[in-house]
Amino acid sequence: MIAIVDYKAGNLTSVVKALRAVNAHVTVTEDPEAVRRAEKIVLPGVGHFAATQFLAERGLKDAIADRIKAGVPFLGVCVGLQWLFNGSTEAPDVNGLGAFDAACARFDEGRKIPHVGWNALSVREDSRLLAGVPTGSFMYFTHSYRAPVIHDTVAVTEYGGHFTAAAERENVMGVQFHPEKSGVMGLRILRNFVELPC
């Protein structure tokens, strides 16, 4: 069973539907105990970084941190990826998980913000999450803040400079784009996650 963590930030219908389309058994939950029982964890997110404060307040952050340490595969989407970093200038008082040691910041002025639409990935070939997803594949993005390129970045995208489109270190994974809205290639990524050994 995959736990989709509901932290009351937007609409989870699309993520649930897409994971079910790749034959995942999913449960949407805000209960830390359900998260601790899950074989895999997905943290979706559209909305403000401040909404992730809910995770700390409800004991979900501790539950997720414990399970990640135990080796449970974790996938963060959009704000869910940014939450894996130390924090974001969008909400400086809210701490992220800190699995990736860097901070997210707003795109520099001089271009349209938010970054909305289909943009291409440059993919690192050793990624398990992005197996079978070639460089040049387009994914659907919608965000105003982005994570810098770090050691664990496995895909970058260009929008006024490179940013992290996907990061991965062992069982900890995140994507800035929306695989649930990125057509066949997006579903491929979700299937890769669903099929990871637990």
Added chain:
Amino acid sequence: MLSKRIIACLDVRDGRVVKGVKFVDIVDAGDPAELAARHALSGADEIVLLDITATHEGRGTLIDTVRRTARRLFIPFTVGGGIRTLGDAEAVFEAGADKVSVNSAALRRPELIGEIGSRFGAQAVIVAIDGRRNGDHAEVFVEGGRKATGRGVVEWAREAEQRGAGEILLTSMDADGTRAGFDCELTASVSDAVQIPVIASGGAGNAAHFSDVFLRGKADAALAASIFHFGIADARVLKEQIARDGVPMRLPC
């Protein structure tokens, strides 16, 4: 590089597509779910379902239509037409839409933009503006272009952005239905005035019109309600033609 988007629009009344597209090998050309899936497969970057049902009874049908359409779609899906309250928006999101488009109701009560945005995120709110030229400025119209509001298009677009709109869907009433090309001047004036993406609509007649509205009109996306009416096989062919003009397109798609 961020690609420009081609958005397929389905006009739906009482659960049936009323104009738009004709695929030769499709069983039921009026079924929104089937058509949307077909568009997605053929390379459309997004789907907009515009409900033009006039009656109250038809609203229940809409939610069912949205649910059936969303079930098979894995690209962004917007629903517009008759969304007047946060409750209307919630029902459509719950049925599987990713974004809603609001028009007249947002003009009547602009707070609606922020209400939907704070609940579902700014990226989920598109403000649709129907503009008509009046001398050297363009005025906002409502009720399907029948009623003037006295508001300037650029000014209302700026306010919509400030109130938390994620995108602007700009329809030129002058160009709509002419198939003589988009109103690039009007589109550029709005695109220059706001930071959020602008979707151009109205006037598409051939692939060159799309290239024009991207390059000269500075549009971030363009709506194609009936591209298949003028002899283009599918979105992929359209996008290949636009790409040849140097516009970044999602290809292969």
